[in-house]
Amino acid sequence: MINRDDLGSWLEGPKIEREDGDWPGRRLGLPETGSHSLAPAWRRLLGLLVDWFLCLAIANLIGSSNPFLAPGLFALEHFLLVSTLGYTIGHRIFGIEVRRLDGHVPGFAKALIRTALVVLVIPALIFNRDNRGLHDLAAGTLILKR
Incomplete structure (x- = not known):
């Protein structure tokens, strides 16, 4: 019988069988926990939601009926802040x-x-063994804990 522990939680990210002493980011030379270790999926998801709802609120304040305004603001915010500061x-x-x-x-x-x-x-939802999405793999980036 399959129970919840077999499936894990969607907040934990993908369940990948790992050898003893292995963790996401080890192959990249990153620590297992603490500062500069790979960020867990729940932090990434919540950060994304904050950014999205912020852009949605700004689009609503502007009052435009253009359905591409909120996604456009999101893309602009993400591009400008990540390229210059490294975070949204x-x-x-x-x-x-x-x-x-x-x-x-x-x-x-x-x-x-x-x-x-x-x-x-979709590319952001597909992860590898190091919990890096396709968007991070294509760009050569990672999301780390501060």
């Missing part, structure tokens, strides 16, 4: 940041790739 407002609230593999802020080219794939949604 939602990321900052939940203590996470976007970095290149060498630890620097992504910059314009990587942030543009990442933003385009985040806006498409």
Whole structure:
């Protein structure tokens, strides 16, 4: 019989069988826990929701009936903040940041790739063993705890 422990929680991210002493980010030289370890899926999701609802609120305040205004604001916010600061407002609230593999802020080219794939949604929902989404793999970035 299958129980809840077999399935895990969707907030925990994908369940991947790991060898003893293995953790997400180990192959990248990242610590298992603490500062500069890979951010868990729940922080990423909540940060994304904060950013989305903030952009939705701004679009509603503007009062436009254009259905692309909120997604456009979201893409603009994500691109500008990630490329220059390494985090969005939602990321900052939940203590996470976007970095290149060498630890620097992504910059314009990587942030543009990442933003385009985040806006498409599906690439951000597909993870690898290190809990990096396709958008992070394509851009060469990771989301770390601050």
